[in-house]
Amino acid sequence: MLLGQDALGLSANVVSRLKAQWADAHRQWSQRDLSACRYVYWWADGIHTGLRSDPSDGQCLLVIIGVTPEGRKERVAIGDGYRESKASWRDLLLELKAHGLQAGPRLGIGDGAMGFWAALDEVFPDTAHQRCWFHKMGNVLNALPKSQHSRAKADLQAIWMAATRHEASRALDHFLARYAAKYPKAAEKLTRDRQSLLAFYDFPAEHWQHIRTTNAIESTFATVRHRTTRTRNCVSRPTFLGLAFKLIEEAEKS
Numbered sequence: 458m459l460l461g462q463d464a465l466g467l468s469a470n471v472v473s474r475l476k477a478q479w480a481d482a483h484r485q486w487s488q489r490d491l492s493a494c495r496y497v498y499w500w501a502d503g504i505h506t507g508l509r510s511d512p513s514d515g516q517c518l519l520v521i522i523g524v525t526p527e528g529r530k531e532r533v534a535i536g537d538g539y540r541e542s543k544a545s546w547r548d549l550l551l552e553l554k555a556h557g558l559q560a561g562p563r564l565g566i567g568d569g570a571m572g573f574w575a576a577l578d579e580v581f582p583d584t585a586h587q588r589c590w591f592h593k594m595g596n597v598l599n600a601l602p603k604s605q606h607s608r609a610k611a612d613l614q615a616i617w618m619a620a621t622r623h624e625a626s627r628a629l630d631h632f633l634a635r636y637a638a639k640y641p642k643a644a645e646k647l648t649r650d651r652q653s654l655l656a657f658y659d660f661p662a663e664h665w666q667h668i669r670t671t672n673a674i675e676s677t678f679a680t681v682r683h684r685t686t687r688t689r690n691c692v693s694r695p696t697f698l699g700l701a702f703k704l705i706e707e708a709e710k711s
């Protein structure tokens with residue numbers, strides 16, 4: 458699990474004490490005063506790991522990482538719940554509000570298959586939505602036969618790599634004209650999220666490569682997935698969140 462080979466020389470009591478310390482660190486961090494915090498961007502995702510909380514019942518980590526107006530990237534929220542559940546994300550966002558957060562970010566970034574978006578509209582309705590282009594491209598290509606993948610991938614890249622919103626919109630229309638009649642499911646995946654796929658154009662061009670996908674946090678999540686292994690025994694909820702908190706903290710240092 459978290460400690461890997463380093464845990465081999467530690468007694469059960471030491472490991473237990475470390476887990477308790479990490480759980481307490483997460484609890485204190487979750488209760489920090491947020492009244493002075495402001496964010497420009499949030500990346501949100503729900504990640505499944507090898508760790509299981511008791512009871513888990515399909516729950517995963519719900520994580521939000523943000524960027525401040527000064528350009529500092531930091532953890533905003535780490536909780537647990539159901540990735541597709543509006544209620545799970547709403548609870549997480551309301552907890553931030555309860556600890557003083559006055560407003561959401563200008564832009565939230567994530568993939569479309571989350572309850573995060575509906576919760577965000579309810580709790581922080583002024584925040585714009587940006588769907589992750591990496592996930593969207595995968596979804597669109599999955600709706601096309603493999604014989605079309607090479608050309609379709611280039612056509613999709615022409616959208617998000619366009620120099621202006623106008624050019625991106627024209628490229629998107631070109632994609633629809635080429636594929637919609639024969640592959641309506643692929644086209645629908647673009648049309649339903651058209652506005653939120655192009656939202657990044659409302660922000661500084663030097664930020665585009667960071668805010669049109671969730672790549673900015675994927676390395677952190679990859680570390681969490683890699684450093685957790687499946688175990689027969691469930692851990693308590695505080696231990697689950699404490700371990701995740703510590704892993705993400707360490708991933709940010711690397």
